[in-house]
Amino acid sequence: VLILAIETSCDETSVAVIKDGSEVLSNIISSQIETHRAFGGVVPEVASRKHVEVITLVIEEALAAAGVEPQQLTAVAVTQGPGLVGALLVGVVAAKSLALAWGKPLIGTHHIAGHIYANRLVKELQYPCMTLVVSGGHTELVNMEREGEFRIIGRTRDDAVGEAYDKVARALGFPYPGGPHVDRLAREAEEAVPLPRVWLEPDSYDFSFSGLKSAVLNVVNQSKMKGLTPDVAGIARGFQESVVEVLVEKAVRAVKACEAKQLLLCGGVAANKGLREALIARCDREKIELIIPPPVYCTDNAAMIGAAAYVKWVHDGDTPLDMVADPGLSLEKWSVAAY
Numbered sequence: 001v002l003i004l005a006i007e008t009s010c011d012e013t014s015v016a017v018i019k020d021g022s023e024v025l026s027n028i029i030s031s032q033i034e035t036h037r038a039f040g041g042v043v044p045e046v047a048s049r050k051h052v053e054v055i056t057l058v059i060e061e062a063l064a065a066a067g068v069e070p071q072q073l074t075a076v077a078v079t080q081g082p083g084l085v086g087a088l089l090v091g092v093v094a095a096k097s098l099a100l101a102w103g104k105p106l107i108g109t110h111h112i113a114g115h116i117y118a119n120r121l122v123k124e125l126q127y128p129c130m131t132l133v134v135s136g137g138h139t140e141l142v143n144m145e146r147e148g149e150f151r152i153i154g155r156t157r158d159d160a161v162g163e164a165y166d167k168v169a170r171a172l173g174f175p176y177p178g179g180p181h182v183d184r185l186a187r188e189a190e191e192a193v194p195l196p197r198v199w200l201e202p203d204s205y206d207f208s209f210s211g212l213k214s215a216v217l218n219v220v221n222q223s224k225m226k227g228l229t230p231d232v233a234g235i236a237r238g239f240q241e242s243v244v245e246v247l248v249e250k251a252v253r254a255v256k257a258c259e260a261k262q263l264l265l266c267g268g269v270a271a272n273k274g275l276r277e278a279l280i281a282r283c284d285r286e287k288i289e290l291i292i293p294p295p296v297y298c299t300d301n302a303a304m305i306g307a308a309a310y311v312k313w314v315h316d317g318d319t320p321l322d323m324v325a326d327p328g329l330s331l332e333k334w335s336v337a338a339y
Protein backbone atom coordinates (compact mmCIF):
# COMPACT_ATOMS: atom_id res chain seq x y z
CA VAL A 1 0.00 0.00 0.00
CA LEU A 2 1.52 3.28 -1.17
CA ILE A 3 0.10 6.46 0.35
CA LEU A 4 0.95 10.03 -0.64
CA ALA A 5 0.34 12.15 2.48
CA ILE A 6 -0.06 15.92 2.73
CA GLU A 7 0.30 18.02 5.91
CA THR A 8 -0.46 21.77 6.01
CA SER A 9 -2.13 22.27 9.42
CA CYS A 10 0.22 24.98 10.67
CA ASP A 11 3.46 26.41 9.34
CA GLU A 12 5.07 23.39 7.66
CA THR A 13 4.16 22.35 4.12
CA SER A 14 5.02 18.68 4.02
CA VAL A 15 4.41 15.80 1.61
CA ALA A 16 5.51 12.20 2.05
CA VAL A 17 5.22 8.86 0.32
CA ILE A 18 4.74 5.97 2.76
CA LYS A 19 4.69 2.23 2.16
CA ASP A 20 2.38 0.11 4.35
CA GLY A 21 2.16 2.87 6.96
CA SER A 22 5.65 2.34 8.27
CA GLU A 23 8.28 2.67 5.54
CA VAL A 24 9.13 6.26 4.59
CA LEU A 25 10.04 6.52 0.89
CA SER A 26 10.17 10.31 1.02
CA ASN A 27 9.28 13.06 3.50
CA ILE A 28 9.74 16.60 2.19
CA ILE A 29 9.26 19.44 4.68
CA SER A 30 9.15 23.09 3.68
CA SER A 31 9.20 25.16 6.86
CA GLN A 32 7.92 28.73 7.14
CA ILE A 33 9.66 29.41 10.45
CA GLU A 34 11.88 32.15 8.97
CA THR A 35 8.82 33.95 7.59
CA HIS A 36 6.92 33.91 10.88
CA ARG A 37 9.88 34.70 13.15
CA ALA A 38 9.61 38.41 12.32
CA PHE A 39 6.08 38.36 13.79
CA GLY A 40 7.03 36.37 16.91
CA GLY A 41 4.62 33.57 16.02
CA VAL A 42 2.59 31.98 13.23
CA VAL A 43 0.38 34.46 11.33
CA PRO A 44 -2.53 32.43 9.88
CA GLU A 45 -3.07 34.39 6.64
CA VAL A 46 0.63 34.39 5.90
CA ALA A 47 0.77 30.63 6.54
CA SER A 48 -2.06 29.91 4.07
CA ARG A 49 -0.46 32.01 1.35
CA LYS A 50 2.92 30.32 1.82
CA HIS A 51 1.31 26.87 1.62
CA VAL A 52 -0.31 27.83 -1.70
CA GLU A 53 3.04 29.03 -3.05
CA VAL A 54 4.96 25.83 -2.37
CA ILE A 55 2.50 22.95 -2.22
CA THR A 56 2.71 21.88 -5.89
CA LEU A 57 6.48 21.88 -5.79
CA VAL A 58 6.61 19.92 -2.53
CA ILE A 59 4.24 17.28 -3.97
CA GLU A 60 6.43 16.91 -7.07
CA GLU A 61 9.55 16.68 -4.93
CA ALA A 62 8.04 13.99 -2.68
CA LEU A 63 7.07 11.83 -5.67
CA ALA A 64 10.46 12.31 -7.31
CA ALA A 65 12.41 11.56 -4.12
CA ALA A 66 10.38 8.38 -3.61
CA GLY A 67 10.77 7.39 -7.26
CA VAL A 68 7.02 6.82 -7.45
CA GLU A 69 4.59 7.63 -10.27
CA PRO A 70 1.07 8.82 -9.34
CA GLN A 71 -0.41 5.70 -10.98
CA GLN A 72 1.43 3.48 -8.47
CA LEU A 73 -0.22 5.16 -5.46
CA THR A 74 -2.97 3.40 -3.50
CA ALA A 75 -4.46 6.54 -1.93
CA VAL A 76 -3.96 10.23 -1.12
CA ALA A 77 -4.05 11.20 2.56
CA VAL A 78 -4.32 14.67 4.05
CA THR A 79 -4.53 16.34 7.45
CA GLN A 80 -8.22 17.23 7.83
CA GLY A 81 -7.76 18.85 11.29
CA PRO A 82 -7.17 20.19 13.85
CA GLY A 83 -5.13 23.23 12.84
CA LEU A 84 -5.48 26.66 11.25
CA VAL A 85 -8.50 26.53 8.96
CA GLY A 86 -6.93 28.47 6.09
CA ALA A 87 -3.78 26.37 6.25
CA LEU A 88 -5.72 23.08 6.39
CA LEU A 89 -7.81 24.15 3.39
CA VAL A 90 -4.77 24.36 1.13
CA GLY A 91 -3.81 20.74 1.84
CA VAL A 92 -7.38 19.47 1.67
CA VAL A 93 -8.07 21.15 -1.69
CA ALA A 94 -4.77 19.86 -3.10
CA ALA A 95 -5.47 16.31 -1.87
CA LYS A 96 -9.02 16.27 -3.26
CA SER A 97 -7.83 17.57 -6.63
CA LEU A 98 -5.14 14.91 -6.87
CA ALA A 99 -7.50 12.14 -5.73
CA LEU A 100 -9.95 13.17 -8.46
CA ALA A 101 -7.35 13.68 -11.17
CA TRP A 102 -5.54 10.42 -10.44
CA GLY A 103 -8.68 8.44 -9.61
CA LYS A 104 -7.40 7.48 -6.14
CA PRO A 105 -9.25 7.24 -2.82
CA LEU A 106 -8.89 10.02 -0.24
CA ILE A 107 -8.05 9.52 3.45
CA GLY A 108 -8.88 12.42 5.79
CA THR A 109 -6.45 12.22 8.71
CA HIS A 110 -6.29 13.62 12.25
CA HIS A 111 -3.16 15.69 12.95
CA ILE A 112 -2.65 14.39 16.51
CA ALA A 113 -3.28 10.80 15.40
CA GLY A 114 -0.44 11.56 12.99
CA HIS A 115 1.84 12.73 15.81
CA ILE A 116 0.99 9.54 17.74
CA TYR A 117 1.50 7.22 14.77
CA ALA A 118 4.90 8.79 14.05
CA ASN A 119 5.95 6.11 16.54
CA ARG A 120 4.85 3.41 14.08
CA LEU A 121 7.63 4.65 11.78
CA VAL A 122 10.08 3.60 14.50
CA LYS A 123 8.67 0.37 15.90
CA GLU A 124 5.69 -1.96 15.75
CA LEU A 125 3.12 -0.84 18.30
CA GLN A 126 1.67 -3.17 20.93
CA TYR A 127 -1.71 -2.49 22.45
CA PRO A 128 -2.80 -1.26 24.89
CA CYS A 129 -0.33 1.59 24.65
CA MET A 130 -0.15 5.01 26.25
CA THR A 131 0.98 8.17 24.43
CA LEU A 132 2.22 11.41 25.91
CA VAL A 133 1.41 14.08 23.32
CA VAL A 134 3.45 17.26 23.81
CA SER A 135 3.13 19.72 20.94
CA GLY A 136 2.63 23.40 20.24
CA GLY A 137 -1.14 23.19 20.68
CA HIS A 138 -1.72 19.95 22.63
CA THR A 139 -0.68 18.28 25.87
CA GLU A 140 -2.52 15.01 26.35
CA LEU A 141 -2.27 11.49 27.65
CA VAL A 142 -3.94 9.23 25.10
CA ASN A 143 -4.79 5.61 25.88
CA MET A 144 -5.14 3.19 22.95
CA GLU A 145 -6.72 -0.14 23.83
CA ARG A 146 -6.63 -1.14 20.19
CA GLU A 147 -5.17 0.08 16.92
CA GLY A 148 -6.75 3.37 15.90
CA GLU A 149 -8.86 3.71 19.02
CA PHE A 150 -8.05 6.90 20.95
CA ARG A 151 -9.18 7.80 24.46
CA ILE A 152 -7.88 11.00 26.05
CA ILE A 153 -7.43 10.38 29.79
CA GLY A 154 -5.64 13.66 30.57
CA ARG A 155 -5.24 17.04 28.91
CA THR A 156 -3.99 20.52 29.67
CA ARG A 157 -6.50 22.84 31.28
CA ASP A 158 -4.76 25.94 29.92
CA ASP A 159 -1.52 26.27 27.93
CA ALA A 160 0.00 23.45 25.90
CA VAL A 161 3.60 22.62 26.84
CA GLY A 162 5.00 23.93 23.54
CA GLU A 163 3.03 27.13 23.96
CA ALA A 164 4.41 27.56 27.51
CA TYR A 165 7.94 26.97 26.18
CA ASP A 166 7.45 29.58 23.48
CA LYS A 167 6.03 32.16 25.91
CA VAL A 168 8.80 31.59 28.46
CA ALA A 169 11.40 31.85 25.71
CA ARG A 170 9.95 35.15 24.60
CA ALA A 171 10.07 36.48 28.19
CA LEU A 172 13.73 35.43 28.35
CA GLY A 173 14.43 37.28 25.09
CA PHE A 174 14.53 34.48 22.52
CA PRO A 175 12.85 34.37 19.10
CA TYR A 176 10.01 32.08 17.97
CA PRO A 177 9.96 29.09 18.23
CA GLY A 178 11.59 29.30 21.63
CA GLY A 179 11.44 25.69 22.82
CA PRO A 180 14.89 24.68 21.53
CA HIS A 181 16.49 27.81 23.11
CA VAL A 182 15.04 27.06 26.55
CA ASP A 183 16.12 23.41 26.18
CA ARG A 184 19.73 24.42 25.40
CA LEU A 185 19.89 27.06 28.17
CA ALA A 186 18.46 24.63 30.71
CA ARG A 187 21.34 22.28 30.07
CA GLU A 188 23.93 25.08 30.27
CA ALA A 189 22.69 26.38 33.64
CA GLU A 190 24.62 25.53 36.77
CA GLU A 191 21.65 25.86 39.08
CA ALA A 192 17.88 25.89 38.71
CA VAL A 193 15.83 28.86 39.89
CA PRO A 194 13.16 27.19 42.09
CA LEU A 195 9.74 27.18 40.41
CA PRO A 196 6.46 25.47 41.38
CA ARG A 197 5.16 22.09 40.14
CA VAL A 198 1.47 21.95 39.32
CA TRP A 199 0.00 18.51 40.08
CA LEU A 200 -3.74 19.35 40.29
CA GLU A 201 -5.95 16.76 42.09
CA PRO A 202 -4.02 13.69 43.30
CA ASP A 203 -5.76 11.29 40.86
CA SER A 204 -5.82 13.66 37.87
CA TYR A 205 -3.97 13.09 34.60
CA ASP A 206 -4.65 16.68 33.55
CA PHE A 207 -1.97 19.34 33.25
CA SER A 208 -1.72 23.07 33.87
CA PHE A 209 1.19 25.23 32.76
CA SER A 210 -0.11 28.80 32.86
CA GLY A 211 0.71 29.21 36.59
CA LEU A 212 4.26 28.10 35.95
CA LYS A 213 4.53 30.51 33.04
CA SER A 214 3.30 33.37 35.29
CA ALA A 215 5.83 32.39 37.95
CA VAL A 216 8.58 32.70 35.33
CA LEU A 217 7.33 36.12 34.27
CA ASN A 218 7.31 37.22 37.93
CA VAL A 219 10.91 36.16 38.47
CA VAL A 220 11.98 38.00 35.30
CA ASN A 221 10.09 41.17 36.24
CA GLN A 222 11.35 41.17 39.83
CA SER A 223 14.95 41.03 38.65
CA LYS A 224 14.35 43.83 36.20
CA MET A 225 12.70 46.01 38.87
CA LYS A 226 15.76 45.58 41.07
CA GLY A 227 17.90 46.63 38.13
CA LEU A 228 19.43 43.15 37.86
CA THR A 229 19.85 40.98 34.79
CA PRO A 230 17.61 37.92 35.18
CA ASP A 231 19.36 34.58 35.54
CA VAL A 232 18.08 33.45 32.15
CA ALA A 233 19.76 30.04 32.17
CA GLY A 234 18.73 29.31 35.76
CA ILE A 235 15.13 30.22 34.99
CA ALA A 236 15.15 28.03 31.86
CA ARG A 237 16.47 25.12 33.90
CA GLY A 238 13.93 25.66 36.69
CA PHE A 239 11.11 25.84 34.15
CA GLN A 240 12.24 22.75 32.27
CA GLU A 241 12.73 20.73 35.47
CA SER A 242 9.22 21.59 36.62
CA VAL A 243 7.64 20.69 33.26
CA VAL A 244 9.61 17.48 32.85
CA GLU A 245 9.00 16.23 36.39
CA VAL A 246 5.22 16.55 36.06
CA LEU A 247 5.07 15.11 32.51
CA VAL A 248 7.20 12.08 33.37
CA GLU A 249 5.38 11.32 36.63
CA LYS A 250 1.89 11.50 35.12
CA ALA A 251 2.86 9.53 32.03
CA VAL A 252 4.34 6.70 34.10
CA ARG A 253 1.31 6.67 36.40
CA ALA A 254 -0.97 6.47 33.34
CA VAL A 255 1.03 3.55 31.89
CA LYS A 256 0.61 1.61 35.12
CA ALA A 257 -3.09 2.44 35.56
CA CYS A 258 -3.97 1.36 32.01
CA GLU A 259 -1.52 -1.57 31.99
CA ALA A 260 -0.01 -0.22 28.79
CA LYS A 261 2.62 -2.35 27.07
CA GLN A 262 4.42 0.66 25.66
CA LEU A 263 4.79 4.37 26.32
CA LEU A 264 4.99 6.53 23.20
CA LEU A 265 6.17 10.13 23.10
CA CYS A 266 5.20 12.55 20.32
CA GLY A 267 4.75 16.17 19.23
CA GLY A 268 7.26 18.97 18.77
CA VAL A 269 8.28 19.07 22.44
CA ALA A 270 9.30 15.39 22.16
CA ALA A 271 12.45 16.86 20.58
CA ASN A 272 13.31 18.28 24.03
CA LYS A 273 16.53 16.70 25.26
CA GLY A 274 15.71 17.16 28.95
CA LEU A 275 12.35 15.41 28.55
CA ARG A 276 13.80 12.58 26.45
CA GLU A 277 16.60 11.91 28.94
CA ALA A 278 14.29 11.96 31.96
CA LEU A 279 11.75 9.64 30.32
CA ILE A 280 14.42 7.21 29.14
CA ALA A 281 15.95 7.03 32.64
CA ARG A 282 12.62 6.62 34.39
CA CYS A 283 11.25 4.00 31.97
CA ASP A 284 14.51 2.11 32.23
CA ARG A 285 14.13 1.91 36.00
CA GLU A 286 10.43 1.01 35.80
CA LYS A 287 10.99 -1.54 32.99
CA ILE A 288 8.55 0.28 30.70
CA GLU A 289 9.12 0.00 26.96
CA LEU A 290 9.47 3.55 25.64
CA ILE A 291 9.36 4.69 22.00
CA ILE A 292 10.50 8.16 20.96
CA PRO A 293 10.58 9.16 17.29
CA PRO A 294 13.67 10.93 15.93
CA PRO A 295 13.25 14.76 16.00
CA VAL A 296 12.28 15.02 12.30
CA TYR A 297 9.16 12.90 13.00
CA CYS A 298 8.39 14.81 16.24
CA THR A 299 7.72 18.22 14.69
CA ASP A 300 5.12 18.54 11.92
CA ASN A 301 5.72 16.26 8.94
CA ALA A 302 3.67 14.33 6.40
CA ALA A 303 5.26 10.92 7.04
CA MET A 304 3.38 10.70 10.35
CA ILE A 305 0.13 11.60 8.54
CA GLY A 306 0.75 8.73 6.12
CA ALA A 307 1.30 6.35 9.05
CA ALA A 308 -2.00 7.30 10.73
CA ALA A 309 -3.85 7.34 7.39
CA TYR A 310 -2.75 3.76 6.71
CA VAL A 311 -4.21 2.54 10.02
CA LYS A 312 -7.49 4.38 9.39
CA TRP A 313 -7.69 3.07 5.82
CA VAL A 314 -7.08 -0.56 6.80
CA HIS A 315 -10.05 -0.48 9.21
CA ASP A 316 -12.47 2.07 7.74
CA GLY A 317 -11.53 2.48 4.07
CA ASP A 318 -11.50 5.85 2.36
CA THR A 319 -13.12 9.18 3.22
CA PRO A 320 -15.88 10.64 1.00
CA LEU A 321 -14.60 13.34 -1.37
CA ASP A 322 -17.04 15.87 0.09
CA MET A 323 -15.20 15.93 3.44
CA VAL A 324 -14.16 19.39 4.63
CA ALA A 325 -11.21 20.80 6.57
CA ASP A 326 -12.18 20.77 10.25
CA PRO A 327 -10.09 22.98 12.58
CA GLY A 328 -11.78 21.40 15.62
CA LEU A 329 -11.71 17.74 14.52
CA SER A 330 -11.98 15.46 17.58
CA LEU A 331 -9.34 12.77 18.09
CA GLU A 332 -11.67 10.41 19.94
CA LYS A 333 -14.33 10.68 17.24
CA TRP A 334 -11.71 9.99 14.56
CA SER A 335 -11.11 6.56 16.18
CA VAL A 336 -11.70 3.73 13.70
CA ALA A 337 -15.39 2.94 13.48
CA ALA A 338 -14.92 -0.72 12.62
CA TYR A 339 -14.75 -1.99 16.25
Ligand code: ATP
Residues within 6 Å of the ligand: 009, 010, 082, 083, 111, 115, 134, 135, 136, 137, 138, 161, 162, 163, 165, 166, 177, 178, 179, 180, 183, 267, 268, 269, 270, 271, 272, 273, 298, 299, 300
Ligand atom coordinates in the same frame (compact mmCIF):
# COMPACT_ATOMS: atom_id res chain seq x y z
P1 ATP B 1 -0.14 20.87 17.27
O1 ATP B 1 0.51 19.65 16.76
O2 ATP B 1 -0.64 20.75 18.67
O3 ATP B 1 -1.18 21.40 16.32
P2 ATP B 1 2.18 22.27 16.35
O4 ATP B 1 2.05 21.34 15.19
O5 ATP B 1 2.30 23.73 16.10
O6 ATP B 1 0.96 22.02 17.36
P3 ATP B 1 4.58 20.93 16.78
O7 ATP B 1 5.09 21.30 15.43
O8 ATP B 1 4.28 19.55 17.07
O9 ATP B 1 3.36 21.84 17.21
O10 ATP B 1 5.63 21.46 17.86
C1 ATP B 1 6.06 22.80 17.87
C2 ATP B 1 6.39 23.16 19.30
O11 ATP B 1 7.47 22.35 19.76
C3 ATP B 1 6.80 24.60 19.49
O12 ATP B 1 6.08 25.11 20.57
C4 ATP B 1 8.30 24.50 19.83
O13 ATP B 1 8.76 25.51 20.68
C5 ATP B 1 8.35 23.16 20.51
N1 ATP B 1 9.70 22.57 20.52
C6 ATP B 1 10.45 22.20 19.47
N2 ATP B 1 11.67 21.76 19.89
C7 ATP B 1 11.66 21.86 21.26
C8 ATP B 1 12.60 21.57 22.30
N3 ATP B 1 13.81 21.08 22.02
N4 ATP B 1 12.22 21.81 23.58
C9 ATP B 1 11.00 22.29 23.87
N5 ATP B 1 10.09 22.59 22.94
C10 ATP B 1 10.40 22.38 21.66
Ligand code: MG
Residues within 6 Å of the ligand: 010, 011, 012, 299, 300
Ligand atom coordinates in the same frame (compact mmCIF):
# COMPACT_ATOMS: atom_id res chain seq x y z
MG1 MG C 1 5.12 23.87 13.26
Ligand code: FE
Residues within 6 Å of the ligand: 111, 115, 135, 136, 267, 268, 299, 300
Ligand atom coordinates in the same frame (compact mmCIF):
# COMPACT_ATOMS: atom_id res chain seq x y z
FE1 FE D 1 1.76 19.33 15.17
